[in-house]
Amino acid sequence: MNVIVSSSKESLAEEFAYQLKEMSDTGEKIHVALSGGSTPKAIFDYIAEELGEDILWDNINFYWGDERCVPPTDSESNYKMTVDHLLSKIDMPEENIFRVIGENDPEEEAIRYSQVLEEELPIVNGIPQFDLVMLGLGDDGHTVSIFPYNIKLWDAKENCVVAVHPDSGQKRVTITGKVVNNAKSVAFLVTGANKAEKVHEIVMLEGDYEKYPASLVKPESEDLTWFLDQDAAKLLG
Numbered sequence: 001m002n003v004i005v006s007s008s009k010e011s012l013a014e015e016f017a018y019q020l021k022e023m024s025d026t027g028e029k030i031h032v033a034l035s036g037g038s039t040p041k042a043i044f045d046y047i048a049e050e051l052g053e054d055i056l057w058d059n060i061n062f063y064w065g066d067e068r069c070v071p072p073t074d075s076e077s078n079y080k081m082t083v084d085h086l087l088s089k090i091d092m093p094e095e096n097i098f099r100v101i102g103e104n105d106p107e108e109e110a111i112r113y114s115q116v117l118e119e120e121l122p123i124v125n126g127i128p129q130f131d132l133v134m135l136g137l138g139d140d141g142h143t144v145s146i147f148p149y150n151i152k153l154w155d156a157k158e159n160c161v162v163a164v165h166p167d168s169g170q171k172r173v174t175i176t177g178k179v180v181n182n183a184k185s186v187a188f189l190v191t192g193a194n195k196a197e198k199v200h201e202i203v204m205l206e207g208d209y210e211k212y213p214a215s216l217v218k219p220e221s222e223d224l225t226w227f228l229d230q231d232a233a234k235l236l237g
């Protein structure tokens with residue numbers, strides 16, 4: 001496990017963008033699962049505006065680790081967030097973008113997206129393998145859309161399942177633990193003092209860490225990096 005603490009969101013974005021650039025420079029097609037929520041917004045803005053020319057977007061396919069079951073025009077849509085902050089500002093071919101169709105029936109879409117991953121990604125250990133899975137961390141220790149109250153979803157046998165947000169009841173399609181932990185590389189991007197306690201418990205294996213789905217992120221490759229700003233890292237000492 002690597003922990004990279006950046007002094008600002010911009011330098012965190014630079015660190016993450018450098019990883020994307022390195023991967024895109026190989027000339028091979030790389031498959032990246034993006035996270036949603038609000039943390040990526042500033043990171044995507046910075047990457048698009050400052051580093052967008054340096055990355056070979058033709059060599060990257062984008063997928064989502066989870067998506068809310070809403071239309072792509074909805075303010076809740078992770079796809080819309082990514083379009084607004086990244087895709088609308090870079091030159092990535094449409095055919096490289098594999099959105100979860102949030103407006104579909106959730107159960108049917110979980111099956112469809114599982115099949116998309118089987119078709120588009122290399123299969124390793126019988127499981128679709130991402131080159132990189134980007135993850136966020138919820139205040140409650142969730143990641144992708146697997147929440148503590150339903151942590152057993154992490155071990156589902158499917159590639160993708162339907163999850164329900166514990167507060168809003170919003171349905172979401174999410175990849176499961178077997179896909180996350182089969183990735184070549186996994187990167188948590190976490191900012192803000194409100195995440196510091198969970199980061200500390202999970203990274204240091206303290207407190208109630210075992211109740212948090214994020215603590216189950218243990219890629220077979222052992223290539224796991226926490227990209228943190230100083231606020232999120234402040235309890236790591």
Ligand SMILES: O=C(O)[C@H](O)[C@@H](O)[C@H](O)[C@H](O)COP(=O)(O)O
Nearest residue numbers: 036037038039136137138143144
């Ligand atoms: O669809 C989502 O919301 C996510 O992918 C989710 O796992 C997110 O990464 C965390 O909830 C952190 O969200 P924030 O970045 O908004 O704090």
